[in-house]
Amino acid sequence: MNSLHEFLTMGGYGAYVWSAYGAAAVALLLNAVVPLRRLSRLRAALRRKQTP
Amino acid sequence: MRALAILLRRDLRLGFRRPGELATPLLFFVMATVLFPLGLSPRPDLLATVAPGVLWVAALLAGIVGQESLFKSDHEDGTLEQLLLGPAPLELVALTRVFSHWLMGGLPLVILSPLLGLMLDYPSAAFGTLLLSLLFGTLILSLLGAVGAALTVGLRQSGMLLPILVLPLAVPVLIFGAQSAAQAARGEDPTAALYLLGALLVLGVTLAPFAIAGALRISLES
Amino acid sequence: MKLELTAQGVTIWRGERCLVHGLSFSLGEGCILQLAGPNGAGKTSLMRVLAGIGRLDEGQVSWNGTPIRASADYRRELCYLGHSNALKSHLTSIENTNFYQSITEYSSQITSQQILERLGLASLADQPCGLLSMGQRRRTALGRLLIGHARLWLLDEPVSSLDAEGVSLVGNLLRAHVEQGGVAVLATHQPLPLDGLPVQRLELGTA
């Protein structure tokens, strides 16, 4: 690759390549954020339950 | 061993006292097969090409639908618990139940299949392979369906869950079975597919009982 | 061989509730353990754990010293009567009893006909169980106690839907069993004529 333009168009296959990477980004983010949020919510709930 | 023979006889006696219940997989098989020509087209040449696949998909679905009642009635009236506590090993009890249920549910499917084959212009010369492949196939499906039935026996709405669990596992049976029936219809030699189907049957008979017994224990444990 | 049913640190969770926590007891020959407690206290769950069907989350149950999961003869020496009568409604009482007779390994001296007579069901022997009343079905289920040499009886509400005569029948059966050195665990709300028998009480649902 040498030019930004070529990078974006991906030799005409841009739509497919970037939607694939987009899907991957969504999947990876979701898989990371969901458990982290679940963990912090659990910890908060347990801590709240603890202090009478 | 005596206990298993007695269990088999009791199951058969129970089954034949309620013939209505036996008919459901058969009716399902017939109706499912009849739907395909209505959905596709009545032209004999088209039907002949899809006949093996249609017969096999319908038999597979009928086999799975019939499995739901495998342990249901015993679970509801408490006899399943007594079978768990009985002296006979649960794996063999499960195998006996699957066999008795197959005798009443699966075997009639096999016997009926040539009749439905005629409706779909399936060549009568290939009926032998069709019968043999469905014989193996319905046995394997009974074993796989029994694993699904054992896993869902304690659940309320297990009707929909059982096919979801079992159908992915039934893919190899469908592929080899439908393939052998199709090759026979084309006059080719179907033995390769039949051998593979037989291998699946042997694997099923040796491994499935352990999965069924384990699943039954888990279903009854809470 | 001295019979003994022991439980060490048995803990049972069902869903999010801890029904039994760290329960230990030992039940010797000729004794009865009576489980008491309100509905939902875990009597049935504990009974099923003792029978080897229910899942226990911690601890261990053993029969004559060997854990029941590994003990081969536990299932032979046990008779479990749960809430459900374990009878096929399309089979007659005699057929049901014969079925249970045939699958116990050693032939008991008493025939199915005699069992039904002892339970006062002789006249209904060839009636499909589906047509019997709840009490009559419960009596047919009690027939299982007389089959074989069950040394350990696990009875969950044995007298439910039984009339006064039935209750005393169960009392006598239990008395005979215990006097011959049998062991029994009993969960019941109605009082049973057990006076004079060594009964341990275990209160559940207070943990």
Next chain:
Amino acid sequence: MNTSNWTWFHRLGSPPTLYRLADRLAPWFGWAAALGLAAGMYGGLWLAPTDYQQGDAFRIIYIHVPSAYLSMLCYALTAGASAVGLVWRMKLAHAVAVAAAPLGASFTFLALVTGSLWGKPMWGTYWVWDARLTSELILLFLYLGFLALNRAYEDPRSGERAAAVLALVGVVNLPIIHYSVVWWNTLHQGPTVFVGGGSDISPRMLAPLLVMLAAFTCYFVACLAKRVQAEILERERNAAWVKEMLEYS
């Protein structure tokens, strides 16, 4: 079997140990994954030359191959953890299996999406009944079966054990399913050319793929660690060690 080398195995069975181990491991693997992904994507999208046959569409393999590989790895882990849970009655093993399954399902789905997005430029259709894609689809159904069964039980402890049995039956069937689909595929279409991580691809294309594989694996370990921690907290809600731990941290 002397007990010394098994102690790490049983120590893993104790919730606080596994929880703290997961807590320590997660950030390291998380950062390794982030760096790896950055490097791999830079290598794969910018440095790697265009493929003479497929043009730049081939760059999808840097996502497709790792997610397909992880979908298999996750199922193997789910089945393995389920076996440990059932055989040694180790409750935490079921926690790992239940944690890994949704992860595996999402990777399988990602592999299917990227596979079909790759199929469109190659064969003009989004779905090709190719052996690998079809097996991946059936694997997705196995995952969905596992998740559905696990949730169908009221009692979570029994639910995960029932799902464990299904995972074991599934893992025995997986190679058979794959073989039968390949056999069915070659019977009907003849061997299709499916370039994907084949040995003939040039080193400058292969290197980013290996980096992406490593990055995805690190990512998987980090996510799994977090999910296992959440499962452990869920189960040990009112255990003593949880109360202590929450007071300090």
